[in-house]
Structures are given as structure tokens and as C-alpha cells.
Amino acid sequence: MVQPAKTLQEATIRELIAGHAGPDRVPKRFKIITDTSDFFKVEYNDVVVLGGVPYWVHRCEKEGRFGIDDEPKYWVRRAIELTTGATKILKLVFHEQFETTVGEVTITCYRSPKKEARILDLVANHGNFMHGHWVLDAAGNNVRILEFIHGPRFDDVVTGYGTDHYDYFHRYFPQILDQYLELVLAIKFLHDNGEKHGDIRRDHILWDVDTKTNRWIDFDYNYQQGEALFGFDMQGLGNLLIFVAGRGDVLVPDLYHNQREIFDTLWGEDLSIAYKNRVANLKKIYPYIPDSLNQALLHFSVGANIFYETTDQLLDDLARARADMVSLTGRQA
Amino acid sequence: MNEHDFGDLARRDTERHLLAAVDESANSKRAVMFLADFFSDSQNVFVTLLSIIPEPSEDFFPTEAERRPWLQAKEAEMQKHLTGYKEILLGAGFSDARIATRLSIRPGTISVGDAILEEQEKLRCCIVVVGRRGISHSEEFVFGSTSSKILHHAKHCAVMVVE
Ligand SMILES: Nc1ncnc2c1ncn2[C@@H]1O[C@H](COP(=O)(O)OP(=O)(O)OP(=O)(O)O)[C@@H](O)[C@H]1O
Numbered sequence A: 001m002v003q004p005a006k007t008l009q010e011a012t013i014r015e016l017i018a019g020h021a022g023p024d025r026v027p028k029r030f031k032i033i034t035d036t037s038d039f040f041k042v043e044y045n046d047v048v049v050l051g052g053v054p055y056w057v058h059r060c061e062k063e064g065r066f067g068i069d070d071e072p073k074y075w076v077r078r079a080i081e082l083t084t085g086a087t088k089i090l091k092l093v094f095h096e097q098f099e100t101t102v103g104e105v106t107i108t109c110y111r112s113p114k115k116e117a118r119i120l121d122l123v124a125n126h127g128n129f130m131h132g133h134w135v136l137d138a139a140g141n142n143v144r145i146l147e148f149i150h151g152p153r154f155d156d157v158v159t160g161y162g163t164d165h166y167d168y169f170h171r172y173f174p175q176i177l178d179q180y181l182e183l184v185l186a187i188k189f190l191h192d193n194g195e196k197h198g199d200i201r202r203d204h205i206l207w208d209v210d211t212k213t214n215r216w217i218d219f220d221y222n223y224q225q226g227e228a229l230f231g232f233d234m235q236g237l238g239n240l241l242i243f244v245a246g247r248g249d250v251l252v253p254d255l256y257h258n259q260r261e262i263f264d265t266l267w268g269e270d271l272s273i274a275y276k277n278r279v280a281n282l283k284k285i286y287p288y289i290p291d292s293l294n295q296a297l298l299h300f301s302v303g304a305n306i307f308y309e310t311t312d313q314l315l316d317d318l319a320r321a322r323a324d325m326v327s328l329t330g331r332q333a
Numbered sequence B: 001m002n003e004h005d006f007g008d009l010a011r012r013d014t015e016r017h018l019l020a021a022v023d024e025s026a027n028s029k030r031a032v033m034f035l036a037d038f039f040s041d042s043q044n045v046f047v048t049l050l051s052i053i054p055e056p057s058e059d060f061f062p063t064e065a066e067r068r069p070w071l072q073a074k075e076a077e078m079q080k081h082l083t084g085y086k087e088i089l090l091g092a093g094f095s096d097a098r099i100a101t102r103l104s105i106r107p108g109t110i111s112v113g114d115a116i117l118e119e120q121e122k123l124r125c126c127i128v129v130v131g132r133r134g135i136s137h138s139e140e141f142v143f144g145s146t147s148s149k150i151l152h153h154a155k156h157c158a159v160m161v162v163e
């Protein structure tokens, strides 16, 4: 049995906090935690000691996705690494199993700390992923210690460009497409190494203002895949492509209320197969979208007969789309 | 048997060797019953009943000690199904010598459809028979479909999809 790294004394920790934040910020009382099994017990100002290194815990992370403020995630804590002063994110072990629905399909998902830890090791030298390491706490929980990425979400960056879709598409989309391709290549790297991301969503990409790259976060989702080993990831990449090509999702109810003449041209087959209230056949809305790009989008529509099984197939089609964007806009991205 | 040892299973090319890929599903059973009915009189047709078990990822088990028994139980269960399917063929008049069963455990990094096609190639079967779950369009989108994979990617053989 390895002895828990509880050699750090409270006095030493107080000194470290004082050195980092000033003597006034040293909390009067705080717990020193080495076993994170009950993550609700990890409170503001507590210090978690992992692998002999003290982490001063701040707030929980929230996801606040799609405008709704989620419950705080008690298992995802922002913390200061007291030995370096760096901001980190601690992801504590939370064994959860739940069902997600995509289209009409229900998938049983598991959170797997082991998977996230393995991927952190795999992507340690890849700029398009979050970085970090993992440590087993005193009770053997796999805690992931993530480098904090400073910067906005990729989807917020995208929707901030341009005055309207036309302006966005002609002035900014060529660069955004290149960024998207870079993100797909990163997923290809995972797939080539036998891993899947598992939770490809537009709020799981952060634009790192320091390195000026987009980085995928959150790798702990796992599920039992079917014949298409990477189907769920591919579908996530499709939703993301629809989003960036449309400068946000084009929602059917909005068209019904505001652009009835376009709404009347839509068929069921034009909609996204994953979210039936979103339009995938964007050329019907924005006629200047090149055919090559629209063809790729249609692979994610209800009308699709074949689906992308691999990132290579998607990348092949998008190489053509990229060339057409360059001739359309006269812009080398 | 070793996973790469196909020796006695690979029939000579002149033989009509049919590969029936089966799992525990009702549609697999339907496919076997169809074979029993359709081929029992064809004395020169040889059938291999094949079952692929994809090895579950370590992620789904807290320890290796829990993964082992899971796999063993799964193997025993599939073996039972294979025996049952063989009995259906025997009952229809197939002789014992015309039936082989094969259970193959494959890493989860290869899909079941690809594993079946690999076996078809090694065993040199001229027909692959599969059942079909009849999944929805969006289900196929996310999970893919083994029968579609086989239909689209099989080479040098006929494919029979029993519904
Ligand atoms: N490396 C990082 N840098 C900056 N912020 C991060 C980082 N990792 C996570 N976050 C923030 O914490 C939030 C929650 O993290 P994450 O998505 O990894 O947790 P989760 O519990 O797996 O979430 P989900 O419920 O989506 O599975 C993220 O949405 C993001 O805002």
C-alpha cells in the first residue's frame, strides 16, 4: 500500500497560500483533503493534496450551455496549484451512467476517468487538445489535473464574426473552415489511435488566446459503439459543421415565423438527422453556399443515404469545399 | 482453437461453403431457420456458424478482475446459442459433417462487420448470410449497421440478408 501523500503540514500550506495570494487571503479554517471520493465535501478554500502537490480549491465549473445555467459541477473544480501558482481544473471521479438521445436514438453513456486520463497522455504534445496529467488520490481515485485554458468558446467566436450571414460567409468563413478542418484532423488523431472523443459539442472547444489555437476539452464520455466505431463522433462533427457553415443553427420555428417563403421550400429531408428542428440543407437558405460544401452538409441530413464513417471521408469532401470557398471569395484563408 | 488458425475450416474452393454470422438476436435465429429450410437438401453445402464477440473496453470495468468473468460468461452464452443454431440445422436434415461452429473474440477496435468479412476471406466462403435488425435511419447514422457494412464491403462472395 502506498502511503497517502499527507506529509504537507497545514503551516506549510498557509505559507504557500500567503505567498501566492497575500496574507489576508489565507482562510481561517480549511480542510486538507487527500481522499476525494466524496467530492461534495471538497469546499471553497479547501486544499486537495494530490501526488504531494497542494491545490487550493476555488469554484465549481458550470457549463451554462445553450443559455441555460446548469447545476454547478461539483466534480469539476477550479484550483490554484500552490507550488507554481498556476490555475488548474481538477476533475474528480464521478461515476455516472446516463442516457443521451440523438434523433430518436438512445445511447447509454458512462463517465470514464480512465478514458480521459489515457487520452490526456495521448494528446500531451498535440496543440488542439487540452493538456493535463492525472494522479491517483489516497483512495485510488483517478483525478485529472487540467491546465486551464484562457479564452472564449469557439462557437461564441464564430457567431461574433460578420454583420450577417453573407458578410460572415464571404469575409470570415474561409478561415473558420480551416479552423474546423484542423479540429477534424485532431479528432482523426484520436481515431487513428483507437480512441473516440465521445462528447463532440460546440461548447467543448475553447479558443486558447495564449496559443491562438482551438482546443478540444472533456474526454471522459464513453459508450458502447456499434458497427460504426466512430459514428457518434462523426455525428458531432456534422452538427459542428452545420453550425459553422450557418453562423449558428438555422432553426425551423424561426423560419416559420420570420421567413415563411423559405420555410415553404423545406422538406423533411432537408433537416438535420440529429436535431430535427435544425436545417442541414443550408443552400436553401443561403444560395451562395458552394455545392461541394452543401454536399458535405447533406451527409448529416434526414435525406442522407450514406453517412461518413471516418474523418478521412469528411476531410476528402471538405478539401473540395475549401477550394471552392477560395474561388468564391478570392481569399486565401 | 487459435484465433488465426483456420486450417481445417478453410474448405476447398470447389465446396459450397456458406458463412452464417450470428449473434443472440431473434433475427439471427430467423436467418438460421431460413438456411435450414433452404439448403438442407443441398448435400454439397457446408455451413460455418460464426459468432464474433467484440472485446469490451477496459473502461467499462473498474478492474481487469471484473472484465474476465464478464467475457467468460459472454463466451459461454454465445457457445450455447451456436449449439442451438447447429441443432436447428441438424433437425432440418443437415449432417453433422456439414456444420462447423466458430466463436471469435476480437478487440473492440475492429467492428463486427469488418471481423466477419475478414473471416469470410480467410475461410473462403462464397456466401455470407446475416440477419438484419431493421434499425431506423437515425440509428444507423449513429451506430452504423453490420448488415449494411457487409453489403457494401464484401468482396468475391454473395451476400444474403435475411429479414
Ligand atoms: N482545460 C480547461 N480549461 C478551461 N476550462 C475548462 C477546461 N476543462 C473544462 N473547463 C470548463 O469546465 C466545464 C466543465 O468541464 P467538462 O466539460 O470537462 O466537465 P464534464 O463534467 O465532463 O462535463 P459534461 O457534463 O459535459 O460531461 C467546461 O464546460 C469548461 O467551461
Ligand SMILES: [Mg+2]
Pocket: A063, A204, A218
Ligand atoms: Mg462538458
